[in-house]
Amino acid sequence: MxxxxxxxxxxxxxxxxxxxxxxxxxxxxxxxxxxxxxxxxxxxxxxxxxxxxxxxxxxxxxxxxxxxxxxxxxxxxxxxxxxxxxxxxxxxxxxxxxxxxxxxLPIDVRLPLNACDPSHLFDLRSAALAAAQLDQSGFEQLALDLLTHFGGRVAPLTPHRFLLDSRELSVPDFEQALPASLPCRFPSEHADDDGSTLLDAVHPLYAAARRAFLASGAGGASFMIDDSLPARSAVLQTVFGRDDGALTALAVDAKFNRLGSFQPNAQSLYRARHAVIDMKPYRRSLEAIYPNLLQAAREEAGQQDMRRLLALRLVVGSEFALFGKNGR
CATH class of the missing domain: 2.30.30.140 (SH3 type barrels.)
Known part of the structure; x- marks a missing residue:
């Protein structure tokens, strides 16, 4: 109803x-x-x-x-x-x-208005928000994903070293001219200083890319279809935060159970990377289940004093459009 x-x-x-x-x-x-x-x-x-x-x-x-x-x-x-x-x-x-x-628009409003982003940007935003909590491997992956998002092309050289093709790199608020092919390296106790640019958490290029990505709102609201999920199932992934910067990630299923660790199927996520989904067939299903899932996530986050919604992604089974048809 x-x-x-x-x-x-x-x-x-x-x-x-x-x-x-x-x-x-x-x-x-x-x-x-x-x-x-x-x-x-x-x-x-x-x-x-x-x-x-x-x-x-x-x-x-x-x-x-x-x-x-x-x-x-x-x-x-x-x-x-x-x-x-x-x-x-x-x-x-x-x-x-x-x-x-x-x-x-507010994050929770963008999804019903079909103003959502490709699904993989939710993961990038989640990592960018939690940048200070990432281990070395996570930081390196985030840095490469951010540079790729802004048009850079990355070619690995050796562990912790890569070549950055900067000819199409466009990072707002970063005015420094870069060579067309720039050897870069990440901090590592096994990496010698070979004259390449050290890209660490405080490097102006990385800092500007992270700041610009978060300011753009990209990845704040995403929708994807996961063929591996059972029919009529849905999972809402959210990231909530506090004013002091603390974060919590939640995943709530259609029965309002909190899932300890959830990631969409890797193949479905890859297919969704550049997919443009028409939300009209899913509108009735969204109206039936999305507000309740979001409310459940808000209540769970509120118990942890995490009240600021920073990102969300609704992951649904391939037959999600059939949800609620009996009520027509």
Whole structure:
């Protein structure tokens, strides 16, 4: 059964059917219908609650919002009678002040709006968030993946050494000119200084790549189909954090069991690397199961005082589109 939408005039919602309309503002709502105006394009639409494609747009602390064309960081969130308030730069702003076009939407909203990224970017974001906790092998893999993400081509030479083809490398905030073929090495007690560039955790190239990747929001929300999962099964992987930088990774299955360690099938993950998935066949299934999975993950993270959602990936079986069809 579809849960009752708590819609109030003045709230900001978006349409999963037409996400290109941007943020809309509720003008009128009763027990059956709601009128919403999308000021970015000047369209007024009426939706019936029972079949509404609307999704609530709720930003969290640490998110960036756009008001009057200015990007602001959310420092605190308040709510009164269903209306959200955001404190930015010490000043409170009502949600109605948000621009209709936002540079980045909240992570948990992007998935229903089909604004998700390729699945492998979730793993890259998770590693980038946990960079300070990685061992040597993990750091090396993250560094190579980041450089590859920004257009660099990497060729291994010997253990801990590689050749970086920098001709297509584009890392924002990194202005230093690099040779077309740059010998690089990672820190290792067995590696001698042979004149190659030492790429460690504080190297400006690596630091700029990690900072730019996290700021871009890439990998914050991902969706993939894992053919190895049973039909109608789903697993929500999440990364939550605290303000002090501590992280926790959770995986919750369709029965709300927490999975100690879960990774999608390697072959399915490889196939999903460049796949563009049309979410429309899965929309009814998403509406049926995604909010409950996310709520279960939030409750689990809340018990650990990890309340800031940093990344999520919904992994589903190949017959996930059939989920909930009996309820039509």
């Amino acid at each position: 579809r849960r009752m939408l708590m819609i109030r005039p003045g709230q900001r919602w978006s349409s999963t059917a037409e996400p290109e309309l941007g943020l809309g503002t509720i003008l009128r709502s009763d027990n059956r219908q709601a009128d919403i105006v999308f000021t970015g394009c000047g369209e007024l639409k009426r939706f019936t609650h029972a079949a509404s494609p609307l999704v609530r747009v709720r930003f969290a602390v640490g998110d960036h919002i756009t008001i009057d064309g200015r990007a602001l960081e959310v420092e605190e969130v308040g709510e009164t009678d269903g209306m959200l308030r955001y404190r930015c730069g010490g000043e409170w702003r009502l949600e109605g002040a948000l621009d209709p076009e936002q540079a980045s």
